[in-house]
Amino acid sequence: MNRFWGFIRKEFYHIFRDARTLIIILGIPVSQLLLFGYVVNTEVKDVKLAVYDQSKDDVTTRIINKLTSSGYFELVKNLDSDNDIEAIFKKGKIKEVLVFEPDFAEKLEREGSADIQLLADATDPNVARMVAMYTQNIINSFLKQEQPLATVPMQVNASIKMYYNEQLRSVFLFVPGLMALIMMLVSALMSSISITREKELGTMEVLLVSPLKPIHIIIGKVIPYLLIAFVDSLLIILMGNLVFNMPVNGSLLLLMGECFLFIFLSLSLGILISTVAPTQLIAMFMSMIGLMLPTLLLSGFVFPIESMPEVLQWFSAIMPARWFNEIVKNIMLKGVGFMYVWKQTFILLAMSVFIVFVSVRKFKIRLM
Amino acid sequence: MQVFLSILRKEFIQIFRDKRMLAIIILVPVVQMMVLVYAANMEVKNVDVVVVDNDLSQSSRSLANRFSGSPFFTLTGTTFNEKEAEALLKDDAADLILSIPAGFEEKLIREGNASLQLIFNAINGSAAEISAGYAQNVLLDYNAGIISETLAIERNESPGGINTVVRYWYNELLDYKHFMAPGILVILVTIIGMFLSGMNLVKEKEIGTTEQLNVTPIRKHQLIAAKLIPFWVIALFDLAFGLLIAKFLFKLPIEGSLLVLFTYAAIYLVGVLAAGLLISTFAETQQQVLFIGYFIIMIFILMGGIFTPVESMPRWAQIIDIFNPVCYFMQVIRMVLLKGSGFGDIIPQIIFSVIFGILMMAFSILKYRKRA
């Protein structure tokens, strides 16, 4: 046992001696959380607006004022001709152009209706959709305010409630996925590289002929990464809470347990990779393409799974991170207990057993 | 010139001797276009609605029908129990609860207005917001419907009198793939350029041939130019290849001139390749190049506006983005492909990329040492 602890101590020493490794281990989670929290933001604000007002009357001026005072829009340019619209869109800054027809106020008064044309730059479809929606809402509320008498005889109003994320913070969506990504990076990628490195340098043979049992060697090599991944996940939860006010509504203990399960799964994936990959570079490519990329793209981290083609949805189902994401969202945001996550937990457990089984077999074959 | 051509020939021989390299050049664009573009979809559709109808009236049913009739919403269940509906929301079986209180119809007829409740699962904030907008539209339609039924007014002319006609320019069908594909092309070209050039020089360091080159009278700029040109050609080829796939697979429009796009890409790549080279002068092993490169590219791409608008980022991020080359290419490729912007429209981006290219080149030439 003493010998085993000595071996683990040596592994820790290896990891922490290299400053670069430490930077990767601590710097990546922190910087990525900050990036996702502050920068990757789907909220739309300060939309650059241009107006082609052919009427320039009291009503159009007030509509424009209402738009610009809403906080969503910023009036950048007044256009004088139809031809300028195309040119100004092509420059790229302007996202929406509003065209008021001539004699707008007069027509509204006399004929009871007037037209606004809303041209949105739809190169980014989501932004275009939201911009158009905001504009319409603001114009509608302008109407209500201006003509209280003209209210509709019968009207259904909706009161809208946003559950689990009242302020619609994008970061709430990203924290679970980020935890999965970082744990994959530390537990699967780094551990697979560290084991493959011993193979490549020939030191694995030396260890194998030592009195340490092979299973102890593997456990000894991965324990430091298990601890680091655990610390990283705590770091993300803590930072999410302190910096972005992301709550932990459910049981923290359950959350830790699930993290532990996911780390265990990632480590077994790392070991499996290291039994297959002959060189560090190949181990790196296998983890990057086989684990990191799907975790980033197919787990529902950033992109909703329901929007993917069916084939990719199937792929997503065999990605551990997808189930882990659901678990973390459920526990942290919905505040539910084990009853709501037992299915996902069971899937992760089954995956772990399967992978451990396969890598033990592979490892034995290699030894023979 | 003879020296330069010799190095150039050697680089091409080495790159194409390795069959894996050919696979990377051909397969990476194919896979990126086929998987990334389809996966990276922020479109919101098939929003699952569960209806809690405590009114069970003509009006409540027709309202629910409006929702199921919308291509955007899918009616997955009806219940009388609020708790049951919330359990479905918790279980991810529903994205939206449409709750109609008892006495809804009566109140609507008697008082002229009635309320209902929409409860969204808002973990994905932007999706919830878009769904909310759609739900509001359904309600607006419904209101207009009652009005036209009762007052026989033309449907489209709401009594307020202002008609807003929305037109989505440059992407009328709001196809998200047309937005993502150009962005993915930027990533493709950047990754290919930065990693291949960075790894290449470190590889010579690792196998020891750098030393041999350093005792020859090769001039630094000859060496660096000859090292970069093959990857410059490969990256441009991949851009063309990826564009072809996008055109074929999802009918990506090419509104602008390809000459403009490729001229810009050629300038952009000089900076990216030189940046890869600069990384390689800091690294001792290919592994370090990968890690440093991964870290830098991740930041560049996320901040460059690949799937979220730069305008939505906080001020400090926008200031950093002034120095982010990816951000400029992301703008240019979408402007040229989707809007048909010309040279005149992308002058600021060209100026930046020229400066960036010159600086990166200068740094990497300075940093590359023929002797310690």
Add this chain to the structure above:
Amino acid sequence: MMGNGKVIEVKNLVKKFGNFVANDHLTFDVHRGEIFGFLGANGAGKTTAMRILCGLSKPTSGEITVNGFDVYRQSEAIKRTIGYMSQKFSLYEDMTVAENMRFYAGIYKLPRSKRLKKEAELRDKLHMPEIMNKLVGSLPLGWKQKLAFSIALIHDPGIVFLDEPTGGVDPITRRQFWKLIYEASANGITVFVTTHYMDEAEYCDRVTIMVDGRIEALDTPAQLMQTYGASSMNDVFLTLARKAKKAVG
């Protein structure tokens, strides 16, 4: 090129890495056409000194000229007139012999006619014409070393620097390699060679023995053996190394 027959002149060469002194006031000359051996244990400072002479590294102080060029200011001029082969094997393994040759010929701006002549020479020398189109990586180490040496001479340099050229091969191959070195020397090329094989020292015209960054002895092998009353260069080296250790202790 030079009247006095000295192709390398070194006076008080010092090279420090931080506090560590790798070369401590080295002074020596190398004459045209001789085989000059640089001996010492690993870490004695041989390679450091050679890298300075090749223009790969800057000295801390001292006056050094190679082929009459100053190493501080004219390192690129030096590089045109020297050949170099390092302990780390340095041809491109993923290119054929002919491709490697063509590459280095291009770097030294050899005209096409001269390159073809060199290729023909090499083919004759190796007695294996088909080798030209083989990938270097597929050849045995001994062959690779001979090829690297031939390619280091492709531009007819005045001096060729060999940094432990025979590391890792069997004695027979090593002897064959030394035959090539003699041939080059007979053609008037100065050979500067570092090694830690003491038997190879006996093949050199003159030998320098370095211990801990300093030159402990410089003479012909025969003279050295006589001075130290030793029967082989190995004994000479051991005597000097022991003496150095005593001085430290």
